[in-house]
Amino acid sequence: MSEGQRDPLERELETLGPLMRDQDAFAAMEPDPEFVRTLRARLTGAPAPRRAVAARPRKHPLRRWMMAAGGLATLAAAAVVLLLLLGRSSTPSTHQVAFRVPTPDRNAVLRAYPVVGLGGGSSPPWSSNLDVPPGIPFAGSIHFPGVGPSRGPSSAPAFALQGPHFDVPRLRSLARALGIRGPVRYRSFNGDRFAYVVNQSSPSAAHSLAISLVTGKLIYHDTRSTGSGSAFARVTPAAIAAARRWIARLGWPASNPVFHPVSPNEQDAGSFAVQFGWTGAIPADLPAAVIVMNAAGRVIDAQLYPPVARRQSVSVRSAAVAWQQVRRGRVPLAVLGLPPQPTQVGRGVLRHTSVLALLTSGQHGRLYLVPAYHFSGDATFASGRQRWYAIIPAAR
Amino acid sequence: MYPEADPALIQRARLDRSAFGEIYDLYVRRIYAFCLTHTRDRDEAEDVTAQTFERALNAIGRYEERGVPLSSWLLQIAARLMINQGKQASRITLLGSDPVPEPEGNHSSDDDPQVVVERWERAEWLRSRIAALPSDQRRAVQLRYWQGFSIPEVAAQVGRNEGATRQLLHRAMTSLRARIGNHDV
Numbered sequence: 001m002s003e004g005q006r007d008p009l010e011r012e013l014e015t016l017g018p019l020m021r022d023q024d025a026f027a028a029m030e031p032d033p034e035f036v037r038t039l040r041a042r043l044t045g046a047p048a049p050r051r052a053v054a055a056r057p058r059k060h061p062l063r064r065w066m067m068a069a070g071g072l073a074t075l076a077a078a079a080v081v082l083l084l085l086l087g088r089s090s091t092p093s094t095h096q097v098a099f100r101v102p103t104p105d106r107n108a109v110l111r112a113y114p115v116v117g118l119g120g121g122s123s124p125p126w127s128s129n130l131d132v133p134p135g136i137p138f139a140g141s142i143h144f145p146g147v148g149p150s151r152g153p154s155s156a157p158a159f160a161l162q163g164p165h166f167d168v169p170r171l172r173s174l175a176r177a178l179g180i181r182g183p184v185r186y187r188s189f190n191g192d193r194f195a196y197v198v199n200q201s202s203p204s205a206a207h208s209l210a211i212s213l214v215t216g217k218l219i220y221h222d223t224r225s226t227g228s229g230s231a232f233a234r235v236t237p238a239a240i241a242a243a244r245r246w247i248a249r250l251g252w253p254a255s256n257p258v259f260h261p262v263s264p265n266e267q268d269a270g271s272f273a274v275q276f277g278w279t280g281a282i283p284a285d286l287p288a289a290v291i292v293m294n295a296a297g298r299v300i301d302a303q304l305y306p307p308v309a310r311r312q313s314v315s316v317r318s319a320a321v322a323w324q325q326v327r328r329g330r331v332p333l334a335v336l337g338l339p340p341q342p343t344q345v346g347r348g349v350l351r352h353t354s355v356l357a358l359l360t361s362g363q364h365g366r367l368y369l370v371p372a373y374h375f376s377g378d379a380t381f382a383s384g385r386q387r388w389y390a391i392i393p394a395a396r
Numbered sequence: 397m398y399p400e401a402d403p404a405l406i407q408r409a410r411l412d413r414s415a416f417g418e419i420y421d422l423y424v425r426r427i428y429a430f431c432l433t434h435t436r437d438r439d440e441a442e443d444v445t446a447q448t449f450e451r452a453l454n455a456i457g458r459y460e461e462r463g464v465p466l467s468s469w470l471l472q473i474a475a476r477l478m479i480n481q482g483k484q485a486s487r488i489t490l491l492g493s494d495p496v497p498e499p500e501g502n503h504s505s506d507d508d509p510q511v512v513v514e515r516w517e518r519a520e521w522l523r524s525r526i527a528a529l530p531s532d533q534r535r536a537v538q539l540r541y542w543q544g545f546s547i548p549e550v551a552a553q554v555g556r557n558e559g560a561t562r563q564l565l566h567r568a569m570t571s572l573r574a575r576i577g578n579h580d581v
Contacts, residue, residue, distance in 0.1 A: 009573060010541075016519040017541035022433045023516075023523055024542075031428040035442050039424070042446075043453055044417040099439070163437035183544055213436065364438040 025186075025193075032363055101158045101314050101370055102362035104393045106332075109358065109372070110134035112285035112391050113334045125208035126187050126194035128219045130273075130290045130303040137332030142348040142379045142388060144327045149353040149375075152319030156355050156371035156394055159281045162306035163366055164216035167251075171195050174250055175209045178220070186213075192365070194219075214365035216306035218250075222299065243274035243291040246299050252289060253279035253307050271300060280308040281369050284357040285391070305359070305367060314371065316394040319353050322373045326390045335379065337386045348379035348388055355394060370395055398426060398520075400465050410457045419456075420449055423470055430471055430516060434478055444481070448474040468513055475509035525575045533568035540565060 040046070113135030123129050167174065171184060175197040182200040186193065187210075196210035210219045271294045275287035292301035325331050338344065354376075357369035376389035401409075401419050408415035427448055432441035451473050452459075459469055526537055532554065539550045551561040 007569070009569060009576070012518075013522070013537070013541040016515065016522060017544065019433075019515065019519040020523045020526070021538070021542035023429070023519055026433040027429050029429070029432060029438075031425065031442065031445070032438070035446075036424055039446050039449065040417055040420055043420055043449055044413045046417075160439075163439065165435055165437040165440065168436055185543070366438060 029364075099158075099160045099310060099312065099368070100362065101312075101395055102360050102368055103395065104358045104360040104370055104372065107134045108360045109391050109393065110137065110332060112358070113137055113332060114336065123206070123221055124187075124189075125196040125198055125206065125210040125221060126189045126192075126219065128217075128303045129221075129301055130292070132286060135334065138335040138338070138388070140335070140338075140344040140346065140381075141329055142333060142335075142346045144348050144350060146349055148323040148327070148350060149319040152316075152353065152373075153355075154315060154318075155313045156316045157282060157311050157357075158314045158371060158395065159278070159308045159357065159369040160310040160312075160362075161367040161369070162216060162309040164211065164213050164306070166216050166306040166309075167218055168195060168211050168213060168216065170251065171197065171209065171211050174218075177249065178209060180207055180209050212365075215361075215367050217367075218302070218304040218306075220299065220302040220304075222301070239272070239293065239297070240274055242297055243293065243299070244276075246291060246302075247276065247289050247304060250304070252304055271295070278308055278357070278369065280311065282355065282357050282371075284359055284369050285372075286359045308369070314395045316355075316371060317396050319373055322392045322394065323350070323353070323375060325392055326375055331390045331392045333388055333390050335381075335386050335388045338381065338383070344381045344383070346379035346381040346386070346388075349377045350375055351377035356391075358391070358393065398467060400467060403461070406456070406459065406461075406466060413453070416453055416456065419452075419466070423467060424449070426467065427470055427474055431474055431478065434475075440481075444474055444477050447477050451477075468517065471513040471516060472509045475512040479507055479509060479512075522576075525572060528575060529568055529571055533564060533571060536561065536564045537568045537572070 111132050111134050115133060115135045175181070180197050180199045182197045184195055184197055186195055188194075192215070193213045194210045195213055196208060199207040206221045206223045208219075208221050211217070212219075271292055274291045274293065276289040276291075278284055278288045286305075288307070289304040290302065291299055294300050326333075335346075352375070354374045355371050356374045358372045360368050360370050362368050371394040373392050373394050374389060375392075376387065378385055379388045399422060401422055405415060405418060409419050424445065428441055428445045431444040431448075432438065435441050435444065448470060452470055455473075459466065526534055529537065536550055536554055539545045539553050540547075545553065547558055547561055547565075550565070551558045554561060554564070556564065
């Protein structure tokens with residue numbers, strides 16, 4: 001049957017089908033009740049309702065992935081951001097509607113803590129190998145007899161990330177640019193919903209691109225082959241440049257500094273990861289982008305969060321007050337070089353106080369970078385001297 | 397399909413903001429869903445929803461029904477706001493039907509708020525008719541036309557062979573035509 005002879009109803013269903021699908025999906029998403037109440041009060045001139053502040057648990061699944069022990073040290077190193085940096089990073093626009101800064105939950109904090117005993121595994125398009133699960137805090141305790149930090153700043157920057165509108169509309173063109181050809185499909189997974197494309201020409205091997213419709217996080221897999229050759233037998237500036245070109249090609253900001261120097265992936269000696277920090281934000285607990293490449297220089301795995309959209313200053317409690325929480329044992333501690341168990345008691349010294357940003361889910365799964373104090377130093381245990389750190393949300 | 401504000405309430409809302417609050421209660425979720433579907437961003441959807449009702453509050457004195465229900469009028473305000481914001485932001489505004497449009501598509505009809513709203517309302521209306529189909533027919537139609545699956549893919553999903561799937565879809569279309577009745581397609 002030619003196009004002109006086709007049933008008009010069928011043609012209309014084909015045209016409007018995707019819109020009906022989206023209507024069906026989005027109709028179930030109720031607006032934030034606080035937004036509805038506040039707007040109503042504004043429109044009718046009634047007194048504004050009291051604002052409820054509630055942390056929303058992070059929705060994301062936390063995939064199993066081996067974090068190299070060396071990565072812990074680099075994490076701590078990356079967290080050392082002097083307070084002097086506050087307010088001086090290149091900033092996104094501040095001339096936008098203020099956003100509600102969410103409170104990081106325990107899992108958001110513990111993602112910056114040591115992780116042990118993780119495994120990889122095959123990954124469907126909507127599941128990232130590069131998500132970092134919450135770590136395990138030290139089960140022992142540290143006594144801090146010395147003096148604490150000074151009061152510190154009264155405010156710190158928080159950042160709202162772009163939502164899924166940043167990349168979801170481009171899913172098809174992004175997939176095409178990466179050589180992935182197939183229909184756009186949808187899948188719900190662990191409270192998130194993904195649009196994804198899998199290459200149909202290689203159904204037995206995963207070559208896929210998925211974007212979260214909730215957060216905008218992009219997940220890329222290419223396991224068609226492990227590749228060969230020695231383009232980047234070891235980490236080189238050329239490898240970093242190649243990773244930078246890859247994310248720039250997809251439309252992500254690529255001028256940001258490398259988060260970690262490239263670290264080899266211990267799961268597969270033939271691959272390595274390049275991690276990029278956040279453009280327009282202070283250093284964070286997690287990289288903005290992780291690009292895993294094989295020895296031939298081909299990207300085989302990637303995870304990219306949407307870029308920073310907005311920045312605003314938030315009032316923070318003093319560093320001295322936050323430090324008291326650490327001293328009293330009310331904040332999880334990380335001790336490098338010691339297993340979390342069994343318990344040990346040490347005597348510690350605070351060496352550095354800095355502020356870093358914690359990646360945190362806000363209302364409706366939208367992602368934010370919110371400020372947290374990062375205290376670090378060394379401690380003496382019966383087994384020797386070790387480095388420790390503690391992270392505590394800073395916003396009041 | 398959805399309740400509409402009666403003329404008396406609209407008349408009161410021109411003078412009384414609490415009556416406008418009743419109109420707001422009636423439409424806010426529908427406007428929000430419209431905005432969210434097109435922006436795919438809760439913050440943006442909230443922004444556009446708020447601007448829509450603020451403009452409506454200022455303009456409701458000039459609203460005349462003339463065959464355009466209040467819901468369509470509100471949806472057109474929202475569509476116009478999103479189109480303008482999309483132009484200002486120099487990025488694709490998702491006013492089409494596909495969530496993943498081509499980067500350089502033809503946006504001529506998408507730039508017309510009336511066309512956008514008519515398409516939205518038509519899709520809502522068809523959706524309500526599809527929802528009334530028997531479950532096996534509804535699922536087949538949704539897979540075929542909402543998800544864009546081929547006949548073999550639909551067959552795999554519904555657990556039938558291709559011939560049986562074609563028959564199922566044929567019955568669904570016949571049933572749908574009967575439910576649509578005299579409405580033009």
